[in-house]
Amino acid sequence: MSSSLPEFLRETRSAIKSQMREGALYEELVFASIVMDHMSEIGMTFEPVECHYEGSVERAILRLSGYSISDDTEQLDLFVSLYAGVDEPTPIPDSETMTAAERCLRFLTLCAEGKLAQRLDQSSDVASLASTLQHIYNDLEQIRIYVITDRVAKSKSFRTREISGKAVRLEVMDIERLYRHTSEGKPRDELVVNFKEVAGSPLPCIYVPSENDEYDYAMTAFPGEALRLLYEKFGARLLEANVRSFLSVRGKSVNAGIQSTLRNAPERFMAYNNGIVVVADEMVLGETLQGGQGIAWLKGLQIVNGGQTTASLYFTKKKYPGTDLSRVRVPAKIIVMKTQDAIQEEALVSDISRYANSQNAVRQSDLSANKPFHVEIERLSRSVYCPDGVSQWFYERAAGSYNTLLAREGSTPARLKALKDAIPASRRITKTDLAKYLNAWACKPDIVSMGSQKNFDRFMAALSPTDNQEVVLPTVADYKAMIAKAKLYRDTQKMLRSMFQAFQANITAYTISVLSEKLGSRIDLDQIWLKQAVSPQLMNQIATWAKEVNDTLHATSGGRMVSEWAKRPECKDAVLSAAYSEPADHIPEVMSIRTPTSAGR
Numbered sequence: 001m002s003s004s005l006p007e008f009l010r011e012t013r014s015a016i017k018s019q020m021r022e023g024a025l026y027e028e029l030v031f032a033s034i035v036m037d038h039m040s041e042i043g044m045t046f047e048p049v050e051c052h053y054e055g056s057v058e059r060a061i062l063r064l065s066g067y068s069i070s071d072d073t074e075q076l077d078l079f080v081s082l083y084a085g086v087d088e089p090t091p092i093p094d095s096e097t098m099t100a101a102e103r104c105l106r107f108l109t110l111c112a113e114g115k116l117a118q119r120l121d122q123s124s125d126v127a128s129l130a131s132t133l134q135h136i137y138n139d140l141e142q143i144r145i146y147v148i149t150d151r152v153a154k155s156k157s158f159r160t161r162e163i164s165g166k167a168v169r170l171e172v173m174d175i176e177r178l179y180r181h182t183s184e185g186k187p188r189d190e191l192v193v194n195f196k197e198v199a200g201s202p203l204p205c206i207y208v209p210s211e212n213d214e215y216d217y218a219m220t221a222f223p224g225e226a227l228r229l230l231y232e233k234f235g236a237r238l239l240e241a242n243v244r245s246f247l248s249v250r251g252k253s254v255n256a257g258i259q260s261t262l263r264n265a266p267e268r269f270m271a272y273n274n275g276i277v278v279v280a281d282e283m284v285l286g287e288t289l290q291g292g293q294g295i296a297w298l299k300g301l302q303i304v305n306g307g308q309t310t311a312s313l314y315f316t317k318k319k320y321p322g323t324d325l326s327r328v329r330v331p332a333k334i335i336v337m338k339t340q341d342a343i344q345e346e347a348l349v350s351d352i353s354r355y356a357n358s359q360n361a362v363r364q365s366d367l368s369a370n371k372p373f374h375v376e377i378e379r380l381s382r383s384v385y386c387p388d389g390v391s392q393w394f395y396e397r398a399a400g401s402y403n404t405l406l407a408r409e410g411s412t413p414a415r416l417k418a419l420k421d422a423i424p425a426s427r428r429i430t431k432t433d434l435a436k437y438l439n440a441w442a443c444k445p446d447i448v449s450m451g452s453q454k455n456f457d458r459f460m461a462a463l464s465p466t467d468n469q470e471v472v473l474p475t476v477a478d479y480k481a482m483i484a485k486a487k488l489y490r491d492t493q494k495m496l497r498s499m500f501q502a503f504q505a506n507i508t509a510y511t512i513s514v515l516s517e518k519l520g521s522r523i524d525l526d527q528i529w530l531k532q533a534v535s536p537q538l539m540n541q542i543a544t545w546a547k548e549v550n551d552t553l554h555a556t557s558g559g560r561m562v563s564e565w566a567k568r569p570e571c572k573d574a575v576l577s578a579a580y581s582e583p584a585d586h587i588p589e590v591m592s593i594r595t596p597t598s599a600g601r
Contacts, residue, residue, distance in 0.1 A: 005089050005152075008179040011425065012150065013087065018426050019494050028083035029497065032065045035148045035173055036079055040452065041432070042181065043237045044173075045077045045146075046070050047451030049563045051502045053126040057110060057119060063103040065148070067129060074141040074315075076133070080104040082149040089175065092151035098158060100147045101170045105161060108145070112137045112164045123554075125502035128561045137164065141318055142235070144169045152176045182403075191234055194297045198226040202286040202294030205334075214348060216336040218283065220295055221270060224262075224313055224328025231314040239307040258312040263320060266327040275331030276306025279349055283336045295334070304352055306330075345398070372473060373463055374431060380479040381429075387530050393427045393483050395434070402428050429486055435459035437489040438482065440512040441520070443576065448509040449566035484525035488512065491534050492542050499543065500550055506566040510553065510575050511546040517576055518545075519583060522591045535588045545580055552578045 016030045029052060036048035046068040053064040065081040080100045084090065110116035111133035120127035143166055147153075156177060158170040195203050205220040230238060261269050281300030288294035303310055309330060317323050335352060339345050374397045381395035396402050402425070410416030432452040439459055440448050447458050474482070493508045500507055515523075528534055556574040557565040565571050583590065 005176060005179050008182070009089060009150065009175055010087060012175070012178075013085070015425060019497065027085055028065075028081055031083045031150060032079065032081040032148060033497070035081075035178060036066050036068075038178065038181065039146070039173065040068070041430075043239065044235070045144075046075070047563075048077075048079065049502065050504060051125055051129055053107070055120075057106075057116065060106050061103050062107040062110070062116075063100060064107050064126070069132075069136070073136045074139060076136075076140050076142070077144045077146060078104050078108060079146050079148055082147060082151070084149070084151055086150060090151045092149055092153050092174070094153070094155050094158075097147045097149065097153050097155070097172050101145055101158060104145045104147075105163065105168065105170075108133070108143070108168070109163050112166075125562065128559065132561055137166070140166060141315060142169075143167070144171060146171050146173050148173045150175045191237060191301050192297065192299045193226075193230060193301060195226070195295060196286075196297075198229050199223050201289045202296040204288050204290070204292055205285075205295050207285060207293060210338065214337075214339050216283070216338065218295060218334040218336070220332050220334065221329040222276070222332050224266070224269065224325035224330060227276075227310055227330055228313045228317055228325055231310050238301070238310065239303050258309060259316045262313065262316045262325070262328060263323050266324055269327075270329040270331055273309060273330060274306070275333065276309060277304050277352065278302065278332055278334045279304050279352060280334060280336050283334065298334070302349070304349065306332075371460070376473040377434070377479065377482070380474065380476060384476055384479055386532055388532075391422050391424075391427070393429060393486075394423045396428055396430045432456045434482065434486065436509070437486045437512075440489060440509045441485045441516045443513045443517055444572075445506075445509040445513040445575070446567055446569050446572040449506050449563070480529040481525045484528035487528055487532070488515075488534055491539065492546070495539060495543060496546055499546065503550075503553070503562045503566070506553065506562055507546055507550050510549045510566065510572075511542060513572075513576060514545050514549055514580060515542060518580065519590055524589050524591055527589050537584065537587045538589050541584050541587055544584075548578070548580050549575060 012031075012034070015034065016027050019030045019034075020027065029050065032052075033050055036045070036050070039045045040048050048066050048068045050066045051064060052066075053062065055062050063080050064078060066079040068077040068079075069075070080103065082092065082096065082100050084092075107116070111130045114134045117127055117130040117134055120130060143163070145168060147170075149172065151174060153172045153174040153176075156172050156174070158172075161168045161170065195201065199222075203220045203222065205218045208217040208219075210216045258273070261272050265272075278298070279302045280298045283298050284296045286294055286296030313325065313328070313330075317325060337345055337348070339348065374395075378395045378397040381393055385392055394402055394405070402423075405423075406416060406419060410419045432455070435456040436448050436452065439445075439455055444458075448455050450458075489508065489512055492511060493504065496504050496508050496511070523538075552575050553562050553566065553571070556571065
């Protein structure tokens with residue numbers, strides 16, 4: 001675990017360099033990708049797409065590093081990076097982050113006004129983005145611009161701006177904020193609510209101290225306006241990861257019913273609504289205005305049930321400003337975690353989420369940190385050594401467990417160094433990583449392109465046994481093959497970063513699927529495991545097919561954004577059925593096809 005900000009910064013620099021290919025790529029692009037992926041993983045944004053653009057229109061400089069659009073096209077995030085490549089924590093003036101935000105704002109303004117798309121090269125990826133933003137702008141409910149930087153910013157947010165009648169929030173994700181997230185393994189530490197500020201007083205509650213070391217318990221009712229304010233401030237980060245993925249699953253009718261009650265019978269909301277279930281890391285009790293016991297503030301809160309209710313409060317008020325939330329109360333059950341073990345905590349949160357969501361159409365497999373499949377891969381990762389007999393890969397079954405391992409076993413500087421040498425951060429694989437690698441190899445690039453959480457849901461659903469099937473756990477051989485596929489995917493991703501300006505994630509997933517379809521049965525995965533490397537010959541073949549995949553993705557997209565087109569089954573069919581050049585001869589990992597003898601026919 002990074003014990004200090006300077007150490008975390010150096011580790012980040014090292015991670016960036018490990019993803020560079022022979023210096024052929026700007027470090028800034030890798031840094032932007034690392035930060036955007038992190039923000040997506042913790043629910044701060046949706047599935048981000050790298051899209052680097054710098055230009056000027058009417059003497060105004062425009063900048064963009066990436067974007068993220070929600071599935072319902074109602075929420076938009078734009079990213080602009082400021083990378084200095086510093087080795088020690090260095091301040092960045094607010095004037096510099098503000099200038100970057102302004103350049104991104106200018107880009108957005110010209111898109112909204114329909115003045116940018118026609119000025120750009122129509123074959124460029126940024127032109128299709130500009131055209132898309134022009135079309136969806138009127139329907140957007142939430143817009144945010146994030147400045148991401150490897151320096152330390154004094155201000156983490158700026159005054160909300162208005163562009164063409166829409167409010168645009170400006171935030172800074174600097175190296176300090178990133179460090180706070182990753183060093184604790186709990187990015188929800190930033191989610192702090194003071195009820196005196198949002199509700200005028202501590203919330204009256206019934207508090208039940210626990211008889212065990214796992215959790216304490218309280219029941220209360222959130223004022224509707226307080227819950228709306230929380231969603232406005234934190235967005236989908238309030239919702240536990242599994243719950244976020246369910247929001248789009250449940251039908252529009254649920255939203256419509258909540259919306260109707262809020263607008264027509266707000267005083268009955270508490271009677272009609274099941275309420276929310278909240279998990280928190282800390283709770284402080286105080287005195288209510290009436291002199292009773294109340295919840296003064298919560299830290300690290302996550303909504304594990306009731307995400308639909310919470311989001312509906314925010315969006316109903318935004319769509320119908322006349323909605324009176326002052327009479328709305330939302331029943332809330334609050335569970336305060338006490339366990340210090342990351343894996344035990346994630347398993348408990350998953351169980352709470354599973355049972356709290358049992359009335360919804362939620363698959364048991366989605367709440368999966370403690371599923372046998374993941375438990376077994378974690379066990380294998382701790383018991384199977386690489387061929388050198390010293391190093392290992394690390395399967396992070398629960399968020400933060402890699403850092404927990406370093407903290408627990410790296411008790412002296414020498415031990416910590418030895419541990420990091422044996423299990424470097426570059427060999428850490430998360431649950432969503434593994435699902436991505438395996439689904440791409442299984443020729444499901446359209447599913448992978450849906451993003452980490454949805455791909456993971458589909459992966460787990462496919463793993464779930466039917467009623468009369470037994471759970472088949474992975475063997476040592478299976479584990480080694482998974483690591484070989486992970487190595488193939490990661491090396492491909494690293495190489496393609498420098499080859500393509502945008503949509504590298506989609507091109508990587510589709511290229512791996514093409515590789516699997518063309519050569520999968522002949523590739524000796526055991527050789528990749530034994531060498532812990534992919535040969536230059538195979539990487540050259542992957543590069544050749546990647547160019548052909550990229551051409552096919554663009555040619556078949558019909559003017560749509562490639563990142564959206566890539567999610568469709570029709571795209572998968574078009575790309576996998578396209579013509580590709582023949583594989584080169586003498587690729588070490590490719591086993592030759594033996595011609596059967598007449599006796600064997």
